[in-house]
Structure formats: C-alpha cells, structure tokens
Amino acid sequence: MSTTPRLRNMRRPRLEGSGRVRRDPRAERLYCGEPAGETLSARGLPRRDPRAWYAAGPQANGRVRIDRSQRPGSASVAASAPLRAAEPALKTVVIAEPAFWVLAVPDLDDGRLSAHDRDVFGGARLLAADGGAVVAVCFGPAEGLDLAGADRVLQFDAAVFAGYAPEARAAAVAAVIATLDPRHVLLPDTPIGGGDLGRRLAAQLGETAAVRVQKLSAGEAIARGNGGRSDYHMAPPRLLLLAPEAADPLGGVRHEALALPVPELDTPTRLLDRGLLAIDPNSVPLAEADFICSAGNGVHDWSAFHAVAAALGATEGGSRMVCDAGLLPRHRQVGASGTLVDPRCYLAFGIAGAPQHLQGITRCERVIAVNTDLHAEMVKRADLAIVQDAQRVMPALTRLIEEKRHGA
Amino acid sequence: MNALIPGLLVLASLLALAALAVARAARWRAGRAAAVDAVAGLLAMPGRYLHDVHDAVLRDPVGRAKAGDTGRAAARMHMLTAGGFIAATALILAVHLFALGGVVLAWLLLAFLALMSAGLLRLYARRKPEVSPRLSRGGFDRLPYAFTAFIVFFAIATLPAAGLIAPFSWASLGGLALLALGAWACIELYVGMGYGPLKHALNGVLHLAFHPRPARFGATTPDSALQPLPATAERLGVEQPRDFAWNRLLAFDACVQCGRCEAACPAFAAGLPLNPKKLIQDLVAASGTHGSDLGYSGSPYPQRPVGSAHGAIDKPIIGSGAMIHPDTLWACTTCRACVYECPMMIEHVDAVVDLRRFQTLELGATPNKAPAVLEELKATDTVCGRPTSARLDWAADLRLPLLAEVEHTEALLWIGEGGFDMRNQRTLRALVKLLREAGIEPAVLGAEELDCGDVARRLGDEKTFEALARRNIATLNGYAGRFARIVTADPHVLQVLGREYPALGGYYSVVHHSTLLAELIEAGRLKPAADDSGRRVTFHDPCYLGRYNGEVSAPRRVLKGIGIKVVEMNRSGMRSSCCGWGGGSTFTDVPGKRRIPDVRMDHVRETGAELVAVACPNCAVMLEGVVQPRADVADLAELLLAAVEAGK
Amino acid sequence: MALDIAVLVSVGRHPASARNRRAVLDARALELALNVPGANIHLIHAGDADEPALREYLGMGVERLSVLGVPAHADVLPVLVAHLKALRPALVLCGAAAEQGAGSGELPYRLAAALGMPIVPAVAGFELHGGRAQLAQALPRGRRRGVEAALPVLLSVDRAAPEPRQSAYARAQRGQIERIAVPAAPLWQPPGEEQPARKRPKRLKLISGSGAERMRAAQGAAASAGKGQLLVQPEPAAAAQAIYDYLLSEGILRG
Structure with missing residues (x-):
C-alpha cells in the first residue's frame, strides 16, 4: 500500500465541509491532473514510482516536492504565489473609531511589500493592539496592505515622491505626524529606505529613534548599538526603525486598508535622483554581489561561462586555481584566500569545493553546483546539485534563458 | 727604456686602478655609517676567501644548463687564472720594472703564465661554445680574449729575459701591434678591476673584510636573523641607495654576476618578476649619479624589459618608473636560496627587507592583501583576524593545560597560526598525541600566545613585529623557569622566537618538532612500527628550517625511524626550493607565469614519490594547493603518529 | 580656490578583539576625500586626543587631525555643529555609524539638519563639477543610483565605498594632532537599559x-x-x- 490518507483526500478535492476529511489547500492548489509517476495497480489501487517523483524537478527551498502538475516549473510557480489566494474567506478586522494612530512606512522597493515591510506592519499592529489603528504611509501604489495589517492608507502619488526623494518623503511623513499625532511611527531600518527616512524624521523632529530594533513587543523595544555589541531595552519611543524579523507579520486576517485623503504639501527637493547607473555585473565587487556565477577547474569553455553569467546577470567569480591560472582576475577569487562572499545565490560550475573555497561561501543562502563528480564537497554543500559536465549545462542554460526572455 | 715598457704598462694600469678605486669608494661612502671592525675583518679576510668563498664556489650551480659547468671547474678556473695572474703581476713588476731575479724569475713568470693558460682553457670551456643562461655576457665575454692577450704579450715580452730570444725593439710594426694588444689586456684586466667584470676581485676582497654580517663566517648554524631597524635613521628602511650602510653598497658592488642566485631563485623559476642577480645589479647601477640598467647583460626580471630602469644614489629605488618595480620587491619569498648560493656572500634578503620596510612603514605601499593582514595583526594579534582565544578551539577535547595552570612543563607548545587552519590542526593534534605518547605533557599559552611576528617582519612592518615580539617576550619572561623549552611545528616560529627574539631580550630554547621527535625516537621514548607500505616518499625541506636554522638531518632521522627511505629531490637539504609561502608572498601575491608550489611539486614528481613529507604548516598548505594529480602531503608528525599507533 | 572637505572620524573597535582602531567606514570616508584632487582636507574628531588609534587616520596621508576635546560619552553634536559652522566646508564626509557608543547612525542626519545641508547616505563615490556633486549611491545587490546635489552637502559612507588605503606607521607618527578646546558638552545618555547584544x-x-x-x-x-x-x-x-x-x-x- 503506497497511498496515504492525504493523497486520497486530494483525489476528492471537492469534499468540503465534511468533519472528518481534512483538507490540504496547498495540495489542492497543486493538484491538476494525475500525479506524476502514479499508475493504477492490478487491483485498481494507485501506485507511485518514487524515482519518477524524485526526478520530477526542483521545488521551492531546494527540497524535493512532488510535482503533480506535469508541467515544468508549474509547481514552483504555484508554491511561490501569494498565500491569500488559498484563503478566500479571511475575516476582516474593522477599527472604525481608533483611540490613536500608529504609522507604518513601508519601503515598497519595486512597488511591492517586502518581508521586512510586512514585519514592520506586524510590529505596528502590536503597538496598536489596545484600540489603535495602523496607517500605512505609502509612496506610490501598493498591493496587499490589507493583509499586511493596514487599517488606513495614505498614498502619496505625486511625482515629487518618486524614486529617491527622501527629503520630500520625510516632509510628507512629518506632515502626517503633525496632523494625526500618531503614538508610534515604524519604518524598516534599511540603509537607503526606511533607515534613511526614519533618521531624517528623527533629526527633523528632534527626537531619538530606536534603531536596528531587534525585538519589538507592546511594552518593549530592544534596539541595537555600540557597533552591534549592545542591546538597549526601552519602552517603545515614538520613532522605531525595525531590523528584519523584529516582529512577526500578520497572518490569517485582513484589515480594511481604507484610503485617507492625502494632504497637499510643499516639499523641498535639494537632491536629484539621476536614476540607476548602468553597472556591469562584473564591476560589482564580489563581496557585494547578489548572485554569483562561479567557475572552477571543471570549466574549460570560457566563452560559454561568460555567456551564461551574462545571461543570468550574475557576477563572475572563480576558484583559486582558475585565478592562479589567470583565467579570471585575482579579485574574482572566492574563498578564504580570496573574497568571503554572501550572495543570495551561488551557482558553481566545475568547482570541487576545497575547504578554503567552502569557507568563502559559508554565508551563502542558496548554492547550486554543477560538477561531474558525485562525491565532490561542493555537491554535498549544494541545495541543488547537478552531476553533469559544466560544458554541456552552461550553453543549455544560456539557451533556455534566452528562449524565456524572447518568448515571454 | 725599451725593456721597461711592459712593467710601466702594468704600473700605469695599477695606478689607474687605484684612482678608480678611490672614486668607487666615494660611492660606497655615500651610504649610512656602519660599525665595522676593519682590522679584524682584514685579518680574517684571507680565511673567509679560502674557506667560505671556496666552499660556495665548489658547490655545483643549481640547474646546470651545460655539462662541465660544475663548482669544481669554476673553482679550478679561478685558482689557476687568478692565482697565476696575481703571481704574474708581482713577477712582471720585478722582472720588467726592477730587472730583478734574472733568468730564474723570468722562467718563473713564464711558468705562472702557463698556469694562467690552464685556467684560461677552463674559462673558454665555460663560455664556448654556449654560455649558461645564468651568466652575464657583455664584458664577461671579452675576458677570455683579454687573458689570452695578456698571456701572449707578457710571454713574448719575457722571452728575452729568459734568455730564449734576443732583446727586440717595440718600435716595429709587429712590436707596436703587440704593444697595443698588451695595453688593451692591461686596461681590461687591471683597470677593469675598477669598473668592469673583474671588479669582483678587488671589491670582493674588501667586501669579505668589511662584511655586514661577520658572524656568518665560521658559524655552525646560519646567521639568518633579520637585523633591527637602525635606531637613528631619518627614514625607516631604505628608500634611496644612500640609505643602505656603506658596507652594504660595497657588498652589492662585489657581485660577479655568476647567476647562481638566479638559478636557485624559486620566484625566477616560476616566472615572477624577480631575478636576484639583476636586483643586486640594479642596486649597483642606482648607486651612482645617473644609473640605468642599459649596461646589464644577464637575464631580465621575468615579464619585464631591460633598459628602461633609471635611478641614482639620492633617488627612490622602488617605483614603477624607478630602478626596481614594486612587483620585483614583493615577489621575494625570503627563502635565502640566493644568499646560500652566492659565492660573494651577498645578503640579498637583508636588502629586500630593508627596501620593504620603507615601502610599508613610510609609504604604506604594501600590495594586495598584505595591508589587511597587517591591520588584523595590529588589531587582533593574529594573521587571520580572529581572537587569540580561538587558537585552541580545535583542541577542546585534548584538554591541553595552560602554562598558567601548571608549575612546570618540559615542552611549551607554541601553536602558531596553524591553529586556525583546519589542515594544520591535524598536524598539531598528531604532535600533541606523540608528546603524550612519549610521556611529555605539553602546556600552551592559550589566549596569551600572540602571533610571533614573522609575517609582519617579512612584510617590512618592523614596528608591528616589535610590538608583538615585546608582548610575547613579556609573557614568556613572566613564565621564566616554568618551561624547559618551546616546541613548535612551525619553522617560522622557530626562526623568530629562537633567533630573532634575542635581539629584543627574549632568550629561549626553541626546538622544532622534527628535532624533538627525532630525539624521542632515538631515546626509545617513541616506538614507531616500520613502514612496510613500500611507498616512495620524498621530503621537502622548509626554508626556515634548513637554510635559516641549519636543521636538515632531524626530519630525515624521523623518517628513518619510521623505516622510510627518503628519495631525495634534486634540490633538498640546504639547497631546497621554496614552497612559495614565505616572506608574506601569499598575501602580496605577485603574479607569475606559474605558481611557485607548482614548480616545487614538479620537483616532487621527478622523484616519482607518492608522498611528500613536510615539516612546516605553510609548506603543507601550499603543496596541498597544487592541482591533482599530485603526491599526497603529510607532516612528519602525522606520519610518525600513524607509525607509532601501528606499533602498538 | 581649494575645496574644503571636512572628514569626521571616530575611534573604531575591532569586532574580534574589541581593540580600538580606525573605524572601517570613517576610513573609507577619508579615502574618498583623499581621492579629490586639490582638496583641502580637514580631519576632525571629537573625543580624546590621546587615543592612539586616531593616528591611523594620519597614517593615510593627512598632515593634521583636529580633535575637539570632549570627554568620552559626551554628546558630540553641539561641538561638531559649532566647529563646522565656523569652518564652512563644501563637503562633509563621515561613516554611516560609529563602531562604539550609540552608533545609531543618527548623528550625520542631526548634523546635516543643524547645518542646513542636504545629506546623502550610502555614498560609494562622487565627482564634483561646478559647485554640484554627482554621487553614486550604493543600493543593495551591487546596484548604484546617481544622485545630484548642490554643495555644500553631507555624505555618509558605507561599505560599498572603496577600501581605505594602508595607514603608514611613519606618517601616522609624524602627523600632528591639534587639540581644540571646546565648551563642555552634555553627556550622552544610552537610549535604554544597556545589555550585551544577544544573538x-x-x-x-x-x-x-x-x-x-x-x-x-x-x-x-x-x-x-x-x-x-x-x-x-x-x-x-x-x-x-x-x-x-x-x-x-x-x-x-x-x-
């Protein structure tokens, strides 16, 4: 017997309301056809072939999940889709007559709420717990403020707030503060987002903010300072700049997110945003790079390597041996004797994983390894390991990316 | 008058040489003052020549490019040519200028000229038909002809005095031609001693008498400790040639351009832009008023042209447009191979370190990752920038007692930077187990142990070295009497603690683990089983153990104790070739055509060895960094521990 | 006329050894200033003039460091504002946050507000043309944004700025430390109960x-x-x- 209760349930996805049958919404979302590798046995019972499932493809978090869609990549897309699609009937909390206001100013980098932004709203809800309402102060449009926990929304859409406009934004928030007299103002402590804006506000208002707040509760904020060596425990002041994960984001409810009228402002503009500078990913120092495509001794086709790095928009890196051989410049060397890197993703072609090299990538969140040796240390370290010749994978990946780019 | 002409020719040449020598001396005297015991030096000079120089010449040059280019041939050539030349000179003056001795001295003169001819044949053999690439050309190529002309001229001039032919007049066509030949030979050979290739003869004599390191002569172990900064210099280190002490300027001028240093230099072999011979020649050229390397006729610095370098006695030596490019300065691994090979006893490494001191202390121009390392050393007392308290993290299970907690220990174990490196923690663990096996309970300093200062000192940061050394010495002196000796697996620690701390007031008995382990085997306190694997094993001598400390036997005794017969590399013992780590060169990281450890691993491959034994944490890391396939790398302690455990 | 650049430096602290040193970000600020041709650099510190780590800034090639003599744990804002108001520099450069003391990163903003200057954080490099500064601001993931501001402007520097040059011992020793007496400054109060940071x-x-x-x-x-x-x-x-x-x-x- 290889079927599980869960699988049986999934095969009857419409059995809602039954007290006994437990539903698995995420599995339902994933389900759209015969499970891969599943066949009916002679007795009519479903059988599954674990190998086929295993090979079905990579999933979120680097873990193997079963892809029942039989569409390449579909499971991962579904898995990363917003959670609210699965929760159609969320309770909406209404705070009609708030006793006080708490402002939350999200970064909205690229117009989306980041996880950090959601944490800030979570913190704001904590501080608004006894009858307060959370006002989101947004520059530009934003989605999902209701789920994040905003009762009211002030959306500044004027052109003067677009791009890097910290002075205009600080003036706007200051004006809101003057009008609403909020009990708290929360921002994410990001270097040129909320961290910049919040410190401008603090200077403008002559207040001391709690910065790099590590943990926030209704009665206490723990700020960090002294070069990261000290925590300062205090009652939450008016201005709070939150480190990531200082408070948990909201889940399971939605708030009204009612739009409030936006005041007219006369805003200063001493700084001009000249837009993003064209940066060749290879001019980015390795230590700063976000996505590194790295080559080792197993790479012989250098044009294919440069092509795949360019297609991915990744910064090039290399093992010591590659840099010793002069195939990449020395400042591209990753490892204990080169640069210690912490990109969000490290894609290693043909790198066996000498201890010194692994020391250089200890802080990488995600590692992908392509190597011919199944027993290479890098393969063991990787979240996704592909035992194959880099020379064959690199052009295939380049081609795939080009296709997706032009096809889309 | 007619008979006096040959004698007058020599006399005039000698007078010209004297004038040139005075001018030359003025160049040297532009240098800093130096404390030199001139009388003792002059008295000791002949002994130094006949013993130390002779020994160095007698060694076959490394990597002989042609058959017959042996040390013995070079020594014979010098003895016959130079010995005959000196004797002939005295006799020429006696016979031709003072008409002394009659037929007997004339025949004696002819005999010495014949002796010179025998040496001359070897000189021809050395330069014909082809010349070893390590040798310089230019004026050196004319020497055989000049000696031939000298012998022919004075032989014919002496024939009448010997009674073989009737006296003849120079005032004939043939006579004048002969006279011209003789005059040219005298200029090349006598006057040339003041400026040309033969200046090594005169300057060499003076250099041996006024040598900057008189202690190296007749010493049982190498005189290898770096010298502290002079206390009263306006500049720290050397910027211009005149910042060198005068006898160091003289030392450079004694260089004979034999290129034995070049043949032995690991950086040169790997194509890094360093050639010790040209380095010294550039320093000589820069010691004048308008110096350039246009007259240099030897091998260049790899990857760099010859002819564009310019300098002067009062101009900076180092710079991209100056006499010596910074890459050349920082390519040196301070391995002392050049110093060991040099038959003129020149101290290249001292010059390199003095030049580096100025670059680091005055200019802050240490390249690549070296400044970051120096900054970490200043802030954390470790090269890797981790706290000293983390040095023993790997040994938590070994429960090594702190020296502060024990009354007395036979062995104070100096962990060194290897304690932070996973590869070398294996070696240290093996060493601790071996000591305990032999009944020695080692103690450690723990967080009190600071970096010994080797890297800082070799990178020219004498101030950081001094600061570290003084604090280490204060700690160790605080434990005076509570440890018998300091044991270390790192030859750099051995060198610095054992040989360089005494200048700062730290006198300790420091022993390398190879020495101690050999003692313990020979005393029967360790009983290793004989290795019966039949592996071919070679041993790589660390520079800082062999050439710096003269210890080449203990590691071999350890391996013999395990029953391993060492298959020696072509370059081993005192003439071992560097792994490429020393002198901070892994941090300055000057690019070459190849990596130095790759070159060394080629030497290992030539022996067919499956395993190369090492005795230094840095050699282990460098050699293990060579791409597979290659021989395995294991420290002596690891091999011995395996054998001891097999013997149980 | 040479451009006056004030560089504000503090005493850093090594994270592993807790030993004083030049502060990583302040040194980068000075490095940026040293790369401006013909600039007249005013190196300023508020604190203890006898702190040896301060000499590390002089070792980078500045002849003089002005130290506004305030005791440790003093609020340095008022003395810095007074000093800079008198100096009237075209550019003020400093690190984003100090490595000891509060290190909240608020000081540059307060300073800018008090001096009436605009402030741009996370500057990775800049060029000056005709009284305006063209700045490259470091964004996450190695991106750079162009920002333009009229002088005078205060720039704070983070890790994306170029690495500071080596501090040379001899220059550090020969550099002069000018002690400037300032009126007593109020003591800085920690914003709450201080405890060792907990991971x-x-x-x-x-x-x-x-x-x-x-x-x-x-x-x-x-x-x-x-x-x-x-x-x-x-x-x-x-x-x-x-x-x-x-x-x-x-x-x-x-x-």
Whole structure:
C-alpha cells in the first residue's frame, strides 16, 4: 500500500465541509491532473514510482516536492504565489473609531511589500493592539496592505515622491505626524529606505529613534548599538526603525486598508535622483554581489561561462586555481584566500569545493553546483546539485534563458 | 727604456686602478655609517676567501644548463687564472720594472703564465661554445680574449729575459701591434678591476673584510636573523641607495654576476618578476649619479624589459618608473636560496627587507592583501583576524593545560597560526598525541600566545613585529623557569622566537618538532612500527628550517625511524626550493607565469614519490594547493603518529 | 580656490578583539576625500586626543587631525555643529555609524539638519563639477543610483565605498594632532537599559496554514538541512531547466 490518507483526500478535492476529511489547500492548489509517476495497480489501487517523483524537478527551498502538475516549473510557480489566494474567506478586522494612530512606512522597493515591510506592519499592529489603528504611509501604489495589517492608507502619488526623494518623503511623513499625532511611527531600518527616512524624521523632529530594533513587543523595544555589541531595552519611543524579523507579520486576517485623503504639501527637493547607473555585473565587487556565477577547474569553455553569467546577470567569480591560472582576475577569487562572499545565490560550475573555497561561501543562502563528480564537497554543500559536465549545462542554460526572455 | 715598457704598462694600469678605486669608494661612502671592525675583518679576510668563498664556489650551480659547468671547474678556473695572474703581476713588476731575479724569475713568470693558460682553457670551456643562461655576457665575454692577450704579450715580452730570444725593439710594426694588444689586456684586466667584470676581485676582497654580517663566517648554524631597524635613521628602511650602510653598497658592488642566485631563485623559476642577480645589479647601477640598467647583460626580471630602469644614489629605488618595480620587491619569498648560493656572500634578503620596510612603514605601499593582514595583526594579534582565544578551539577535547595552570612543563607548545587552519590542526593534534605518547605533557599559552611576528617582519612592518615580539617576550619572561623549552611545528616560529627574539631580550630554547621527535625516537621514548607500505616518499625541506636554522638531518632521522627511505629531490637539504609561502608572498601575491608550489611539486614528481613529507604548516598548505594529480602531503608528525599507533 | 572637505572620524573597535582602531567606514570616508584632487582636507574628531588609534587616520596621508576635546560619552553634536559652522566646508564626509557608543547612525542626519545641508547616505563615490556633486549611491545587490546635489552637502559612507588605503606607521607618527578646546558638552545618555547584544535566532520560514502543513514544513526543513536536491547525469536541457526553475522559485530570476 503506497497511498496515504492525504493523497486520497486530494483525489476528492471537492469534499468540503465534511468533519472528518481534512483538507490540504496547498495540495489542492497543486493538484491538476494525475500525479506524476502514479499508475493504477492490478487491483485498481494507485501506485507511485518514487524515482519518477524524485526526478520530477526542483521545488521551492531546494527540497524535493512532488510535482503533480506535469508541467515544468508549474509547481514552483504555484508554491511561490501569494498565500491569500488559498484563503478566500479571511475575516476582516474593522477599527472604525481608533483611540490613536500608529504609522507604518513601508519601503515598497519595486512597488511591492517586502518581508521586512510586512514585519514592520506586524510590529505596528502590536503597538496598536489596545484600540489603535495602523496607517500605512505609502509612496506610490501598493498591493496587499490589507493583509499586511493596514487599517488606513495614505498614498502619496505625486511625482515629487518618486524614486529617491527622501527629503520630500520625510516632509510628507512629518506632515502626517503633525496632523494625526500618531503614538508610534515604524519604518524598516534599511540603509537607503526606511533607515534613511526614519533618521531624517528623527533629526527633523528632534527626537531619538530606536534603531536596528531587534525585538519589538507592546511594552518593549530592544534596539541595537555600540557597533552591534549592545542591546538597549526601552519602552517603545515614538520613532522605531525595525531590523528584519523584529516582529512577526500578520497572518490569517485582513484589515480594511481604507484610503485617507492625502494632504497637499510643499516639499523641498535639494537632491536629484539621476536614476540607476548602468553597472556591469562584473564591476560589482564580489563581496557585494547578489548572485554569483562561479567557475572552477571543471570549466574549460570560457566563452560559454561568460555567456551564461551574462545571461543570468550574475557576477563572475572563480576558484583559486582558475585565478592562479589567470583565467579570471585575482579579485574574482572566492574563498578564504580570496573574497568571503554572501550572495543570495551561488551557482558553481566545475568547482570541487576545497575547504578554503567552502569557507568563502559559508554565508551563502542558496548554492547550486554543477560538477561531474558525485562525491565532490561542493555537491554535498549544494541545495541543488547537478552531476553533469559544466560544458554541456552552461550553453543549455544560456539557451533556455534566452528562449524565456524572447518568448515571454 | 725599451725593456721597461711592459712593467710601466702594468704600473700605469695599477695606478689607474687605484684612482678608480678611490672614486668607487666615494660611492660606497655615500651610504649610512656602519660599525665595522676593519682590522679584524682584514685579518680574517684571507680565511673567509679560502674557506667560505671556496666552499660556495665548489658547490655545483643549481640547474646546470651545460655539462662541465660544475663548482669544481669554476673553482679550478679561478685558482689557476687568478692565482697565476696575481703571481704574474708581482713577477712582471720585478722582472720588467726592477730587472730583478734574472733568468730564474723570468722562467718563473713564464711558468705562472702557463698556469694562467690552464685556467684560461677552463674559462673558454665555460663560455664556448654556449654560455649558461645564468651568466652575464657583455664584458664577461671579452675576458677570455683579454687573458689570452695578456698571456701572449707578457710571454713574448719575457722571452728575452729568459734568455730564449734576443732583446727586440717595440718600435716595429709587429712590436707596436703587440704593444697595443698588451695595453688593451692591461686596461681590461687591471683597470677593469675598477669598473668592469673583474671588479669582483678587488671589491670582493674588501667586501669579505668589511662584511655586514661577520658572524656568518665560521658559524655552525646560519646567521639568518633579520637585523633591527637602525635606531637613528631619518627614514625607516631604505628608500634611496644612500640609505643602505656603506658596507652594504660595497657588498652589492662585489657581485660577479655568476647567476647562481638566479638559478636557485624559486620566484625566477616560476616566472615572477624577480631575478636576484639583476636586483643586486640594479642596486649597483642606482648607486651612482645617473644609473640605468642599459649596461646589464644577464637575464631580465621575468615579464619585464631591460633598459628602461633609471635611478641614482639620492633617488627612490622602488617605483614603477624607478630602478626596481614594486612587483620585483614583493615577489621575494625570503627563502635565502640566493644568499646560500652566492659565492660573494651577498645578503640579498637583508636588502629586500630593508627596501620593504620603507615601502610599508613610510609609504604604506604594501600590495594586495598584505595591508589587511597587517591591520588584523595590529588589531587582533593574529594573521587571520580572529581572537587569540580561538587558537585552541580545535583542541577542546585534548584538554591541553595552560602554562598558567601548571608549575612546570618540559615542552611549551607554541601553536602558531596553524591553529586556525583546519589542515594544520591535524598536524598539531598528531604532535600533541606523540608528546603524550612519549610521556611529555605539553602546556600552551592559550589566549596569551600572540602571533610571533614573522609575517609582519617579512612584510617590512618592523614596528608591528616589535610590538608583538615585546608582548610575547613579556609573557614568556613572566613564565621564566616554568618551561624547559618551546616546541613548535612551525619553522617560522622557530626562526623568530629562537633567533630573532634575542635581539629584543627574549632568550629561549626553541626546538622544532622534527628535532624533538627525532630525539624521542632515538631515546626509545617513541616506538614507531616500520613502514612496510613500500611507498616512495620524498621530503621537502622548509626554508626556515634548513637554510635559516641549519636543521636538515632531524626530519630525515624521523623518517628513518619510521623505516622510510627518503628519495631525495634534486634540490633538498640546504639547497631546497621554496614552497612559495614565505616572506608574506601569499598575501602580496605577485603574479607569475606559474605558481611557485607548482614548480616545487614538479620537483616532487621527478622523484616519482607518492608522498611528500613536510615539516612546516605553510609548506603543507601550499603543496596541498597544487592541482591533482599530485603526491599526497603529510607532516612528519602525522606520519610518525600513524607509525607509532601501528606499533602498538 | 581649494575645496574644503571636512572628514569626521571616530575611534573604531575591532569586532574580534574589541581593540580600538580606525573605524572601517570613517576610513573609507577619508579615502574618498583623499581621492579629490586639490582638496583641502580637514580631519576632525571629537573625543580624546590621546587615543592612539586616531593616528591611523594620519597614517593615510593627512598632515593634521583636529580633535575637539570632549570627554568620552559626551554628546558630540553641539561641538561638531559649532566647529563646522565656523569652518564652512563644501563637503562633509563621515561613516554611516560609529563602531562604539550609540552608533545609531543618527548623528550625520542631526548634523546635516543643524547645518542646513542636504545629506546623502550610502555614498560609494562622487565627482564634483561646478559647485554640484554627482554621487553614486550604493543600493543593495551591487546596484548604484546617481544622485545630484548642490554643495555644500553631507555624505555618509558605507561599505560599498572603496577600501581605505594602508595607514603608514611613519606618517601616522609624524602627523600632528591639534587639540581644540571646546565648551563642555552634555553627556550622552544610552537610549535604554544597556545589555550585551544577544544573538537572535533567525526566523524559520513562516508557514501559515493548517497544522498538517506546518508539521510537514517543519519536517521538511529538518530533513533538508544541509541536504539538497541531486540530479545525477540529467540531460543538459533538463539540468538547465532545473537550475532555471530553482532560480525562479527562489526569486533570483524574475520570470
């Protein structure tokens, strides 16, 4: 017997309301056809072939999940889709007559709420717990403020707030503060987002903010300072700049997110945003790079390597041996004797994983390894390991990316 | 008058040489003052020549490019040519200028000229038909002809005095031609001693008498400790040639351009832009008023042209447009191979370190990752920038007692930077187990142990070295009497603690683990089983153990104790070739055509060895960094521990 | 007329040894200033003139460091404002936050507000043309944004700025430290009860949903710790697809 209760349930996805049958919404979302590798046995019972499932493809978090869609990549897309699609009937909390206001100013980098932004709203809800309402102060449009926990929304859409406009934004928030007299103002402590804006506000208002707040509760904020060596425990002041994960984001409810009228402002503009500078990913120092495509001794086709790095928009890196051989410049060397890197993703072609090299990538969140040796240390370290010749994978990946780019 | 002409020719040449020598001396005297015991030096000079120089010449040059280019041939050539030349000179003056001795001295003169001819044949053999690439050309190529002309001229001039032919007049066509030949030979050979290739003869004599390191002569172990900064210099280190002490300027001028240093230099072999011979020649050229390397006729610095370098006695030596490019300065691994090979006893490494001191202390121009390392050393007392308290993290299970907690220990174990490196923690663990096996309970300093200062000192940061050394010495002196000796697996620690701390007031008995382990085997306190694997094993001598400390036997005794017969590399013992780590060169990281450890691993491959034994944490890391396939790398302690455990 | 640049420096502290040193970010600020041709650099510190670590800034090639003599733990804002108001520099450069003391990163903003200057944080480099500064501001993931401001302007510098040059011992020793007497400054008060920083556990991936889902996520997370997905000898196209899907699912690539 290889079927599980869960699988049986999934095969009857419409059995809602039954007290006994437990539903698995995420599995339902994933389900759209015969499970891969599943066949009916002679007795009519479903059988599954674990190998086929295993090979079905990579999933979120680097873990193997079963892809029942039989569409390449579909499971991962579904898995990363917003959670609210699965929760159609969320309770909406209404705070009609708030006793006080708490402002939350999200970064909205690229117009989306980041996880950090959601944490800030979570913190704001904590501080608004006894009858307060959370006002989101947004520059530009934003989605999902209701789920994040905003009762009211002030959306500044004027052109003067677009791009890097910290002075205009600080003036706007200051004006809101003057009008609403909020009990708290929360921002994410990001270097040129909320961290910049919040410190401008603090200077403008002559207040001391709690910065790099590590943990926030209704009665206490723990700020960090002294070069990261000290925590300062205090009652939450008016201005709070939150480190990531200082408070948990909201889940399971939605708030009204009612739009409030936006005041007219006369805003200063001493700084001009000249837009993003064209940066060749290879001019980015390795230590700063976000996505590194790295080559080792197993790479012989250098044009294919440069092509795949360019297609991915990744910064090039290399093992010591590659840099010793002069195939990449020395400042591209990753490892204990080169640069210690912490990109969000490290894609290693043909790198066996000498201890010194692994020391250089200890802080990488995600590692992908392509190597011919199944027993290479890098393969063991990787979240996704592909035992194959880099020379064959690199052009295939380049081609795939080009296709997706032009096809889309 | 007619008979006096040959004698007058020599006399005039000698007078010209004297004038040139005075001018030359003025160049040297532009240098800093130096404390030199001139009388003792002059008295000791002949002994130094006949013993130390002779020994160095007698060694076959490394990597002989042609058959017959042996040390013995070079020594014979010098003895016959130079010995005959000196004797002939005295006799020429006696016979031709003072008409002394009659037929007997004339025949004696002819005999010495014949002796010179025998040496001359070897000189021809050395330069014909082809010349070893390590040798310089230019004026050196004319020497055989000049000696031939000298012998022919004075032989014919002496024939009448010997009674073989009737006296003849120079005032004939043939006579004048002969006279011209003789005059040219005298200029090349006598006057040339003041400026040309033969200046090594005169300057060499003076250099041996006024040598900057008189202690190296007749010493049982190498005189290898770096010298502290002079206390009263306006500049720290050397910027211009005149910042060198005068006898160091003289030392450079004694260089004979034999290129034995070049043949032995690991950086040169790997194509890094360093050639010790040209380095010294550039320093000589820069010691004048308008110096350039246009007259240099030897091998260049790899990857760099010859002819564009310019300098002067009062101009900076180092710079991209100056006499010596910074890459050349920082390519040196301070391995002392050049110093060991040099038959003129020149101290290249001292010059390199003095030049580096100025670059680091005055200019802050240490390249690549070296400044970051120096900054970490200043802030954390470790090269890797981790706290000293983390040095023993790997040994938590070994429960090594702190020296502060024990009354007395036979062995104070100096962990060194290897304690932070996973590869070398294996070696240290093996060493601790071996000591305990032999009944020695080692103690450690723990967080009190600071970096010994080797890297800082070799990178020219004498101030950081001094600061570290003084604090280490204060700690160790605080434990005076509570440890018998300091044991270390790192030859750099051995060198610095054992040989360089005494200048700062730290006198300790420091022993390398190879020495101690050999003692313990020979005393029967360790009983290793004989290795019966039949592996071919070679041993790589660390520079800082062999050439710096003269210890080449203990590691071999350890391996013999395990029953391993060492298959020696072509370059081993005192003439071992560097792994490429020393002198901070892994941090300055000057690019070459190849990596130095790759070159060394080629030497290992030539022996067919499956395993190369090492005795230094840095050699282990460098050699293990060579791409597979290659021989395995294991420290002596690891091999011995395996054998001891097999013997149980 | 030479451009006056004030560089504000503090005493840093090494994270491993807790020993004083030049502050990493302040040294980068000075490095940026040293790269301006013909600039007249005013190196300023408020604190103890006898602190040896201050000489490390002089070792970078500045002849003089002006120290406004305030005691440790003083609020340096008023003395800095007074000094800079008199100096009237065209540019003020400083690190984003101090390595000891509050180090909240608020000082540059307060200073800018008090001096009436605009402030730009996270400056990685700049050029000056005709009384205006063209700045490159470091954004996350190695991106750079162009920002333009009229002089005078205050720039704060973070790790994206070029590495500081080596501090040379001899220059550090020969440099002069000018002691400037200033009126007594109020003491800085820590913003709350100070405790040694406690390392906080990173949040596990948040799973909202049913109990079964959370359980499965927890089990999956445990099982996948240090162990990823492995494809052995896949077709290159399949391998490429796997990498592409992974990058997409992790948000490294945008589909």
